[in-house]
Amino acid sequence: MLALPLAWLVIVYFGSLFVLLLSAFWDTDPFTAEIVHTFTLENFQKIIETQVYRDVAWRTIQMAVFVTIADIVLAFPIAYYMARVASRRRRNLLVVAVLLPLWANYLVKAYAWRTILSEGGVINCALEPFGLSFDGYSTVGLWLVFTYLWLPFMILPVYAGLERIPASLLEASADLGGRSFTTFRRVILPLAFPAVVAGSIFTFSLTLGDYIAPGLITSEQFIGTVIYNIRGQALPTAAAYSMVPIVVVIAYLLVARKLKAFESL
């Protein structure tokens, strides 16, 4: 029964990953840009030694970190309200409201943000009376877009994590003398932490790998856009460069597992 989907996973998914990994060790003919099937470490050497590649990788990781932080800050109160405050009716309404954007096409949302961030867009219209303006097609603009795009991926696991905390634990904390803030810091936060880490896996890795939103919003280069741009002339270099997010995400997953994030997915 499972053979077919398993075969699909192994052959198509891991197979193509393997080919990608393999092609990172191939060479290119400097004149024709043709791929030469000879083993070389030059591609890795290039992405490590070239300043631009390092800068772009660092910028992308920073972006992923800041998007994750923003999503945690935004998602936690929303998820908390949904899980512990809202009535059942309002909670269901909010779950649908959080899920709804996920059903809309990613490109549509990205283009919508392009309009929002544009010179004549909503944000600048709102700022104009104060004599201010905001360059939406910037790294900060992109940060807003990513934060919006991946927010549901943070809200849902945190909501589930908060909902799983038995009410009696909060009562026990209050019973033992803990005020709301103490209960929050000593009981709710530590118990919800794995769920936050679980959500951050999404926000972090999705930001790290995205190549469409950066291209639409800003001219700044990110790992995804670089790979996209150089894949034609230097496929092996692009393949080697794609190892960067893969390695970073694997490292992130290992840390997440240490923090018991997978138990709360």
Added chain:
Amino acid sequence: MSHAPDIRIRGLVKRFGDVTAVDDVDLEIERGEFFTMLGPSGSGKTTTLRMIAGFEIPDEGSIELAGRDVSRLPPYERPVNTVFQDYALFPHMTVAQNVEYGLMVKRVAKDERRRRAAASLEMVRLGGYGARKPAQLSGGQRQRVALARAIVNEPQVLLLDEPLGALDLKLRQEMQIELKRIQQEVGITFVYVTHDQEEALTMSDRIAVFHRGRIEQIGPPAEVYEHPESEFIAGFVGVSNVIEREGRRYTVRPEKIHVLADGAQAPDGVRVEAGTVRDVQYVGPVTRYHVTLDRGGELQMLAQNLEEGSMEVLASKGRRLRLQWRPEHESVIVETEEGNA
């Protein structure tokens, strides 16, 4: 010295939507008492306990602890601690951290915290378990940790919400003795909620029987058991055994009823009723007879299996016999409202 009782509850009412969970409850509990609130589920006993703890705010009435009205105070400002039915141990903390939690919140110095937590764990016979996580403990051990975590704070009143409900019979009986010992050791007032009448009879100084949001009877275990004031109590604390004679409704406990030997003369002043054995249950040390009386009604009686074997006993089904009991063992049922156990 003030003579205010440890807990004084007056006119307590709590409604959930259309349902009145607690309906005008009055109660006084003395210092150092082991007080049990007994009743079936939905009788209002747990809601009353939760109002004493501060998890629910009463709609009407007041709760005083040693003369101070706490009805509207949040749980963290009340000098009570609770042992929860599901224990509610913090899963991310060790046993020691759990027990120290209340002291830590109150900013008790670390050394003292350690010392008191260790002493408290020692009292529940869990010395040396401090470094474990709750998940590494058995149900009975978790129960003890929950108890230690509550008494370490030396509360004025300890509230216990069916704390033994999740344990198996043997462990439960052990813990009953244990709880009683601890209560006597620390001298704290215990308010204990249970639906298990045997548990209530074994441990309590006094019992309040709850029914439909009200207290039907308060008294020492023996009094509640031997002189139930309502048919509901007769049935809930034991078996109901209610018959009606000359407009008097009363109940007789099954173990107070004996068989009058054939042809024997009944002693003076003893009640005698003839009947037929409808059913027999052999329960090891005793046998339970269900006897249909000729004058109407049915009584259960218990006989010790001193001589008879199970075969003889079971063969008595359908037999005619005469029952006797002493009038002072009759307990008159006041209300005529139908009680359902």
